[in-house]
Amino acid sequence: xxxxxxxxxxxxxxxxxxxxxxxxxxxxxxxxxxxxxxxxxxxxxxxxxxxxxxxxxxxxxxxxxxxxxxxxxxxxxxxxxxxxxxxxxxxxxxxxxxxxxxxxxxxxxxxxxxxxxxxxxxxxxxxxxxxxxxxxxxxxxxxxxxxxxxxxxxxxxxxxxxxxxxxxxxxxxxxxxxxxxxxxxxxxxxxxxxxxxxxxxxxxxxxxxxxxxxxxxxxxxxxxxxxxxxxxxxxxxxxxxxxxxxxxxxxxxxxxxxxxxxxxxxxxxxxxxxxxxxxxxxxxxxxxxxxxxxxxxxxxxxxxxxxxxxxxxxxxxxxxxxxxx
Amino acid sequence: xxxxxxxxxxxxxxxxxxxxxxxxxxxxxxxxxxxxxxxxxxxxxxxxxxxxxxxxxxxxxxxxxxxxxxxxxxxxxxxxxxxxxxxxxxxxxxxxxxxxxxxxxxxxxxxxxxxxxxxxxxxxxxxxxxxxxxxxxxxxxxxxxxxxxxxxxxxxxxxxxxxxxxxxxxxxxxxxxxxxxxxxxxxxxxxxxxxxxxxxxxxxxxxxxxxxxxxxxxxxxxxxxxxxxxxxxxxxxxxxxxxxxxxxxxxxxxxxxxxxxxxxxxxxxxxxxxxxxxxxxxxxxxxxxxxxxxxxxxxxxxxxxxxxxxxxxxxxxxxxxxxxxxxxxxxxxxxxxxxxxxxxxxxxxxxxxxxxxxxxxxxxxxxxxxxxxxxxxxxxxxxxxxxxxxxxxxxxxxxxxxxxxxxxxxxxxxxxxxxxxxxxxxxxxxxxxxxxxxxxxxxxxxxxxxxxxxx
Numbered sequence: 013x014x015x016x017x018x019x020x021x022x023x024x025x026x027x028x029x030x031x032x033x034x035x036x037x038x039x040x041x042x043x044x045x046x047x048x049x050x051x052x053x054x055x056x057x058x059x060x061x062x063x064x065x066x067x068x069x070x071x072x073x074x075x076x077x078x079x080x081x082x083x084x085x086x087x088x089x090x091x092x093x094x095x096x097x098x099x100x101x102x103x104x105x106x107x108x109x110x111x112x113x114x115x116x117x118x119x120x121x122x123x124x125x126x127x128x129x130x131x132x133x134x135x136x137x138x139x140x141x142x143x144x145x146x147x148x149x150x151x152x153x154x155x156x157x158x159x160x161x162x163x164x165x166x167x168x169x170x171x172x173x174x175x176x177x178x179x180x181x182x183x184x185x186x187x188x189x190x191x192x193x194x195x196x197x198x199x200x201x202x203x204x205x206x207x208x209x210x211x212x213x214x215x216x217x218x219x220x221x222x223x224x225x226x227x228x229x230x231x232x233x234x235x236x237x238x239x240x241x242x243x244x245x246x247x248x249x250x251x252x253x254x255x256x257x258x259x260x261x262x263x264x265x266x267x268x269x270x271x272x273x274x275x276x277x278x279x280x281x282x283x284x285x286x287x288x289x290x291x292x293x294x295x296x297x298x299x300x301x302x303x304x305x306x307x308x309x310x311x312x313x314x315x316x317x318x319x320x321x322x323x324x325x326x327x328x329x330x331x332x333x334x335x336x337x
Numbered sequence: 338x339x340x341x342x343x344x345x346x347x348x349x350x351x352x353x354x355x356x357x358x359x360x361x362x363x364x365x366x367x368x369x370x371x372x373x374x375x376x377x378x379x380x381x382x383x384x385x386x387x388x389x390x391x392x393x394x395x396x397x398x399x400x401x402x403x404x405x406x407x408x409x410x411x412x413x414x415x416x417x418x419x420x421x422x423x424x425x426x427x428x429x430x431x432x433x434x435x436x437x438x439x440x441x442x443x444x445x446x447x448x449x450x451x452x453x454x455x456x457x458x459x460x461x462x463x464x465x466x467x468x469x470x471x472x473x474x475x476x477x478x479x480x481x482x483x484x485x486x487x488x489x490x491x492x493x494x495x496x497x498x499x500x501x502x503x504x505x506x507x508x509x510x511x512x513x514x515x516x517x518x519x520x521x522x523x524x525x526x527x528x529x530x531x532x533x534x535x536x537x538x539x540x541x542x543x544x545x546x547x548x549x550x551x552x553x554x555x556x557x558x559x560x561x562x563x564x565x566x567x568x569x570x571x572x573x574x575x576x577x578x579x580x581x582x583x584x585x586x587x588x589x590x591x592x593x594x595x596x597x598x599x600x601x602x603x604x605x606x607x608x609x610x611x612x613x614x615x616x617x618x619x620x621x622x623x624x625x626x627x628x629x630x631x632x633x634x635x636x637x638x639x640x641x642x643x644x645x646x647x648x649x650x651x652x653x654x655x656x657x658x659x660x661x662x663x664x665x666x667x668x669x670x671x672x673x674x675x676x677x678x679x680x681x682x683x684x685x686x687x688x689x690x691x692x693x694x695x696x697x698x699x700x701x702x703x704x705x706x707x708x709x710x711x712x713x714x715x716x717x718x719x720x721x722x723x724x725x726x727x728x729x730x731x732x733x734x735x736x737x738x739x740x741x742x743x744x745x746x747x748x749x750x751x752x753x754x755x756x757x758x759x760x761x762x763x764x765x766x767x768x769x770x771x772x773x774x775x776x777x778x779x780x781x782x783x784x785x786x787x788x789x790x791x792x
Binding site for chain 1: 418421425593596659660757761
């Protein structure tokens with residue numbers, strides 16, 4: 013088969029641009045016509061990917077659901093305990109704290125982290141020269157390995173007068189701040205670093221989306237006498253609505269699973285002020301009992317996954333009629 | 338089929354993936370020449386070339402005496418998560434070491450190999466210090482590892498900072514009040530942390546428990562029937578938390594990082610940023626070898642005791658992976674006996690070990706506690722005296738006083754979980770000036786009892 017050769021159009025294929033809808037009156041396609049239509053070769057072609065996905069993505073997910081109903085020491089055959097692991101997790105006094113902390117992190121991240129990349133992207137799209145340079149600059153933190161970034165920020169956040177941030181504050185007469193060493197400031201400090209680390213990726217996506225906004229709309233707005241902010245409000249934001257919805261749900265899912273920052277910066281402290289759901293899962297699995305509580309760890313993981321899936325479903329239901337797609 | 342070529346490519350790709358995955362399977366435990374392959378934990382990743390050199394010599398010495406065993410050194414560092422992953426993945430070394438605290442949990446989980454028969458055959462059972470042997474025994478007295486090294490808690494101090502603060506490094510503090518005074522003097526004179534306490538990854542609970550024991554209290558009572566009663570809300574623990582609170586908020590002598598654990602406090606101490614801290618007496622080797630401490634700056638004394646308090650002990654045990662076959666288990670016991678135990682028992686082995694280590698610049702003579710009886714230990718110190726290369730005179734305040742202190746084992750019930758529960762208490766007094774110590778202790782006590790009741 014050459015590159016120029018094209019498969020004949022499938023009779024049952026819906027017209028382009030419309031979702032496929034099964035027509036009740038149309039006869040069901042037989043297996044033979046499916047094979048004739050190239051179905052088998054498509055399937056064979058898909059097999060390696062299905063295999064890899066099955067082994068490395070889906071099988072661990074299924075295994076963890078199974079494990080959440082068991083007690084295991086990784087040596088002897090696992091013992092079924094029903095919902096005991098779920099009950100134990102729900103009775104843990106730390107769970108409430110971890111959930112509240114996670115929500116707090118997510119709320120702060122939305123407050124700082126969601127508008128900032130959009131704002132930066134809009135500003136950068138207005139720049140006429142050196143756009144590539146600014147994009148690279150904005151994307152740089154994403155390239156830095158996360159663990160290195162955290163170590164770097166540990167220097168910034170160092171307490172006392174020698175920390176980088178505290179030195180800068182000292183120049184303007186503000187006393188040293190405890191940053192990570194105080195229950196009140198620890199979580200916002202983590203969010204600032206996380207925002208810095210993740211903003212670059214979002215900026216690139218927004219920049220790409222901004223390219224798809226038809227320039228005529230801006231021209232029309234200008235003719236109507238709109239300034240830059242009015243153009244952003246009346247043209248840019250409505251045009252980016254679809255991507256904004258997606259970015260919001262992605263951010264909520266990502267922040268609900270925050271682990272790296274609290275683990276590396278504070279270990280969940282001070283006084284459990286930064287313990288998050290994922291950090292709690294880690295502690296169940298590895299820290300508290302050195303492997304005794306895989307069941308509880310996976311039980312909490314499954315609950316988190318279910319909550320996030322429900323949230324995503326609800327979110328898409330609610331926003332369906334507002335989104336552009 | 339519509340496109341056989343496309344299908345053939347896809348099929349080939351599927352086969353290639355399957356083949357690659359099949360190639361990941363584990364290898365067998367015996368080598369081609371019939372020798373038993375024994376994978377043994379050696380040193381943590383990142384150890385210096387001298388450590389490798391020393392191990393290579395020891396490996397050659399062992400293999401000469403045991404031609405049927407092929408020893409393979411594996412980089413290894415005990416960590417809960419790594420252990421779990423290696424156990425699940427079948428890639429644990431055949432011989433590795435575990436701290437006492439974690440060995441209890443592994444024992445409860447059934448993740449250690451029973452070596453009772455082997456230890457008895459070697460004739461060690463009666464020679465072990467009974468307090469230490471108890472750390473590796475289950476309720477029926479079965480033995481699950483070889484205690485190879487024990488330590489008592491010590492107060493590590495920086496001699497250079499002591500001098501800078503006008504203190505005499507040869508007369509370190511002997512009471513908690515003197516520790517507080519010295520900490521303030523160091524902090525005022527140098528701007529460094531006079532004293533520092535670990536507080537994360539369960540080390541806060543570990544050190545709070547050690548200080549509680551030193552002040553004559555305990556965090557747990559063993560009821561003798563497999564159940565335990567939490568006694569966290571006691572005067573000694575409250576006194577230690579108040580001590581930390583006062584150093585932090587009244588004296589401002591604790592520096593500005595209150596979220597340190599074993600690794601990071603060692604790093605800070607080796608960098609000269611901490612005047613004093615409490616930790617196991619055997620940490621010198623790690624401080625010098627892994628964290629680059631200048632030996633001249635190091636000082637070690639005992640933790641102050643009061644109200645009839647003792648010193649919390651700890652240590653580690655050499656264990657055999659729970660997944661090995663009988664031949665490998667036998668080889669593993671041979672190795673443990675040769676590598677860890679004989680140097681404690683036999684003059685020739687002790688001298689050979691000390692000489693090998695000293696020749697490659699490894700620390701010899703770090704203060705430990707005897708895992709066997711004290712007489713054997715003191716005799717072994719005489720054997721290796723010519724090879725000792727650590728500054729023993731700077732550790733004299735410890736070595737001269739440690740045998741006067743009462744050794745106390747770590748709490749047995751859910752040890753690490755209770756330590757984890759105590760971390761936030763230490764963090765609270767260090768980061769919140771208005772922390773209510775009594776309320777914190779009452780809450781922790783109730784939470785700990787709930788954990789203990791669950792078993």
